[in-house]
Each structure stands twice: as C-alpha cells, then as structure tokens.
Amino acid sequence: MVQLASWWLQFPRTLRRVAQIRGVAALGAGGILFLGPLVFNRLGLSSSQIGLALALSSAVGLVARASSGLLLDRGIALGTPLRLGAICSIGADLLLFRAHSFHAFVVGELLLGLAMGLYWPAAELASAQFSAPLPSSEGFALARTADALGIAAGALIGSCIAWGLGAQALRLIYGVDLVGMLVLLWLIRELPKRGLPPAPVKLAPGQKRSWWGQSLLPLLAVSLLGTGLLTLQQSALPLDLANGGLARAGLPEAGGGLLIVLQLLLVLMLQWPVGHWLGSKPVAKGLRLSLLCFSGGCFLLAFSALHPKGLVLLLLAQPLLALGTAAFLPTITEAVVESVSSENQGLALGIYSQTWAISGISLPPLAGLLMEFQGHGLGLWLVMSGLCLAALGLLQPSWGKGSVPYSQSS
Numbered sequence: 188m189v190q191l192a193s194w195w196l197q198f199p200r201t202l203r204r205v206a207q208i209r210g211v212a213a214l215g216a217g218g219i220l221f222l223g224p225l226v227f228n229r230l231g232l233s234s235s236q237i238g239l240a241l242a243l244s245s246a247v248g249l250v251a252r253a254s255s256g257l258l259l260d261r262g263i264a265l266g267t268p269l270r271l272g273a274i275c276s277i278g279a280d281l282l283l284f285r286a287h288s289f290h291a292f293v294v295g296e297l298l299l300g301l302a303m304g305l306y307w308p309a310a311e312l313a314s315a316q317f318s319a320p321l322p323s324s325e326g327f328a329l330a331r332t333a334d335a336l337g338i339a340a341g342a343l344i345g346s347c348i349a350w351g352l353g354a355q356a357l358r359l360i361y362g363v364d365l366v367g368m369l370v371l372l373w374l375i376r377e378l379p380k381r382g383l384p385p386a387p388v389k390l391a392p393g394q395k396r397s398w399w400g401q402s403l404l405p406l407l408a409v410s411l412l413g414t415g416l417l418t419l420q421q422s423a424l425p426l427d428l429a430n431g432g433l434a435r436a437g438l439p440e441a442g443g444g445l446l447i448v449l450q451l452l453l454v455l456m457l458q459w460p461v462g463h464w465l466g467s468k469p470v471a472k473g474l475r476l477s478l479l480c481f482s483g484g485c486f487l488l489a490f491s492a493l494h495p496k497g498l499v500l501l502l503l504a505q506p507l508l509a510l511g512t513a514a515f516l517p518t519i520t521e522a523v524v525e526s527v528s529s530e531n532q533g534l535a536l537g538i539y540s541q542t543w544a545i546s547g548i549s550l551p552p553l554a555g556l557l558m559e560f561q562g563h564g565l566g567l568w569l570v571m572s573g574l575c576l577a578a579l580g581l582l583q584p585s586w587g588k589g590s591v592p593y594s595q596s597s
Contacts, residue, residue: 201317202326204378208269209310210333211371215276215364217341219299220421221447222349223283225429226357227292234426238555240293241422244300245547251304252544256537264380265313272306273368273375275299280365284358304544308536315524316382323524327517328462335458335513339451341367346444405581406522409474410539412578413515415546416481416571420450420508423554424488427564428501432492435501446501453509461510462517471582473518478582480511482575489568 195203224237255268279298286292310330318326345360352359428446431437438446465473487504491497523539557567 198321198325198329199317199319201379201382202314202321202329204374205310205313205317205326206329206333208371208374208378209314209330210337211367211374212273212306212310213334213337214341214344215280215360215367217338217343217451218345218360218363219341220338221342221425221451222345222357222360222444224422224425225443226283226360227286228426228429229355229357230287232289232292234423234430234555234558235552236289236555237292237426238422238551238553240289240296241551242548243293244296245418245544245551247297247300248304249541249544249548251301252308252540253537255305256308256540259308259312259537262381265309265316265382266375266378266380268305268309269313269375269378270372272302272304272309273371275302275305277365277368280361280368284361284365300544304540307540307543311520311524311536311540313378313382317379319382322466324466324517324521325463327520327524328459328466331462331513331516331520332455332459334516335451335455339448339455342444342451343448346448349444405583406519407542409478409578409581410519410523410542411546412574413474413477413481413519414543415550416485416575417512417515418543418547418550419554419567419571420447422551423558423564423567426555426558427488427567430558430563432497432563432565434495435492435497436495438498446505449502450505450509453506454512457509457513458516461513465514465518466521470518470522473514475579475582477511477515477518478575478578480507480514482572484508484511485568485572485575489565489572492563492565 198206224241227237228234258268259265275298279295279302282291282298283295286295311327314326314330315323341360341363344363345357348359349357425443425447428438428443465476484504484507487500487507491500491504494500520536520539523536554567558564561567
C-alpha cells in the first residue's frame with residue numbers, strides 16, 4: 188500500500204487530478220461501450236441496426252472532435268469541453284435508460300457521440316500539458332492506466348449487475364455512467380484552465396513539420412486500423428460472444444460480459460508497466476508489438492468459432508488483445524503530440540481522434556452486416572488479423588523516440 192501511494196505521489200498534483208477525471212469518465216464508459224449493445228440486442232434490435240446507430244454516433248463525434256481541437260488551439264479552457272461532454276452524456280444516459288425503440292436508441296447514441304467528441308481532445312491535451320516536469324509519454328501512460336482502471340471497473344459492475352439481478356437489469360449501466368458524470372463535473376472545478384504545452388521534437392536543419400506529409404499518412408493508417416479493432420471489440424465482440432460460432436455455443440450476457448471484463452482487467456494490469464517501458468523506446472517498436480498482438484488475438488477469436496470448446500481459444504485471445512491495447516494507446520498518442528508544434532497540438536489531437544470516429548462510422552455497420560450474413564464472426568476476425576499483419580509494412584524506421592514522422596522539405 189505504501190509503495191502504491193509512493194508511485195501515485197511521484198506524479199504532479201494536477202496530472203493526478205487529470206487521471207482522476209479520466210478514470211471516473213471511463214467508469215461509465217466501460218459499461219456502456221462494451222455492454223450497451225447487449226441491452227438493445229436483448230430488446231430485439233439486429234446487429235446491423237446496432238452497428239448503424241454506433242456509426243451515426245461516431246459521425247457526430249467526428250465533427251465534435253475537430254471542433255473541440257480547434258477551440259482548444261484558440262485558447263478555450265481545458266475544462267470547458269469536458270463539462271459540455273459530461274452534460275451531453277448525462278442527457279444520453281437519461282434517454283437510454285428508458286429507451287425501447289430503435290429511434291430512441293439512435294438519439295441516445297448521437298448524444299454519446301457528441302459527448303465523446305468534445306471530451307477526448309481536451310482529455311488528451313490535459314494529460315500532455317500537465318505532465319511537466321515529467322515527459323508527456325509518462326503523462327499518457329498514467330492517463331491510459333486511469334482509463335483502463337475505469338473501463339475495467341465499469342464493465343465489471345455491469346457484468347455483476349447482469350449476473351446478480353438478471354440480464355434485464357443490465358440497463359442500470361446508464362445509471363452508473365450518470366453518477367460518474369456528476370462526479371466528473373465536481374472534479375473539473377479544480378482543473379487549471381491551461382498547462383504547459385509539451386515541447387515538440389526539434390527538427391534537423393532543412394526539415395519542416397507537416398500534417399499531410401508523405402511520412403504521416405502511414406501513421407494515420409496504423410491509427411485507423413488500431414482504433415478500428417478496439418471499436419470492434421466494443422461493438423462486434425459482445426454480439427459475437429452472445430450469438431456463438433459455427434460450433435461454439437453462444438454465451439449468456441453475464442458470461443460474455445465477464446469474458447470482456449477479463450481482457451479489461453488484463454489491460455489494467457499491463458497498461459502502466461507496458462506504457463512506462465515503451466515511453467523510452469522508439470514508437471515504431473510499440474506499434475509493431477501492438478499489431479502483432481492484435482493479429483494473434485483476432486486469429487484466435489476467428490478460430491474459436493470452429494470448435495465446440497472454442498471458449499478456450501477465446502480465453503487465450505484475451506492476453507494478446509490486452510497487451511496489444513496496452514502497447515498501442517499511449518504510443519500512438521505520444522507520436523501525435525510530438526509530431527506538431529505546440530500551437531497546433533489541440534488540432535493534432537482532434538485529427539487523431541478522428542480516426543476513432545472514422546473507424547466507428549465505417550466498421551460497426553460493416554461488421555454487423557457480415558456477421559448477419561455469415562451468422563458468426565469467423566470472417567470478420569480473420570480479415571482483421573490479416574490487416575494487422577499487412578500494416579507491419581507501414582511502420583517506418585524513422586518513427587523513433589524523438590523522431591516521429593515529419594515531412595522533409597526540399
């Protein structure tokens with residue numbers, strides 16, 4: 188306990204407050220993101236309907252993320268988008284708690300998309316700006332650890348609700364999120380308006396920063412793939428677990444929820460040590476590790492559909508997916524922050540956040556249609572496994588610590 192307190196107190200006070208904010212926000216998100224589809228799947232909505240609603244939610248988030256990033260670069264206080272996001276999330280919780288139709292589900296998801304779009308650029312920028320005197324990579328490692336703790340706790344609470352009170356009570360996850368948003372509004376009161384922007388990497392003579400340079404496009408492609416896979420774990424994986432495979436029987440809501448909680452607990456255990464270790468390594472190393480783990484985990488998810496004891500393969504996939512997540516999240520964010528000048532970091536994080544929205548728009552409905560056509564997730568996870576292996580060819584040796592992608596001027 189003393190060691191845990193000593194570890195916690197090594198971080199700047201304001202960075203600790205940011206971590207608390209992110210942990211509380213993730214508490215509600217853990218239940219909603221991973222178990223929300225099960226609530227409305229139980230009500231009779233199809234996989235394609237749920238995927239469409241999630242895609243529309245991400246479309247709203249696409250605009251909100253860019254707007255939030257632009258406002259942050261123009262000097263708006265960090266707490267303002269966080270407050271607005273919390274208010275939108277409370278509205279969504281009140282609606283979804285009582286929703287029984289596809290229309291109400293869509294409206295609630297649109298509010299959640301707006302809330303997340305406002306929240307994420309501000310939360311990421313706060314993690315970077317309040318890291319000093321520590322490097323921003325340490326701030327992101329702590330922030331992602333807080334995210335992992337909150338998400339795991341939220342999903343565990345939701346699974347325990349389904350286990351103890353029955354699957355019909357799973358809707359209480361929206362009540363958990365509502366309480367978390369109220370606590371978040373209270374925590375934001377003590378957050379300073381702005382912090383110190385982390386210094387971007389110094390360029391060699393003759394080099395020029397450019398978001399749309401030739402070397403940046405592979406980074407954004409890797410980001411799209413990684414965020415897309417994480418999105419599918421929130422939308423398609425719960426439905427795949429519930430529906431079953433060619434030979435594997437479907438899991439009840441509580442069983443599928445507990446399997447997802449297992450992965451989230453593993454992410455929680457791995458996030459700080461992995462993020463801290465990779466903070467001093469080339470970002471290409473962290474991305475390579477994440478892609479290999481994602482590919483292996485998806486391969487196991489795919490072939491779990493072919494065996495009556497496929498649950499064993501599902502269990503074996505969770506450590507790989509957890510390690511991939513723990514390696515990917517802080518590494519990709521650190522690369523984005525280092526790649527632009529301080530006056531454009533808000534917009535940079537907004538653009539990075541767009542990859543979450545774009546993958547959320549495109550993949551859930553496509554995955555829902557593919558799963559409805561095949562009746563299982565075998566094809567979906569095989570495609571994702573192959574794409575992760577192919578993406579290894581996009582990684583560039585120049586993506587090193589202090590040497591993330593820049594375009595070379597003539």
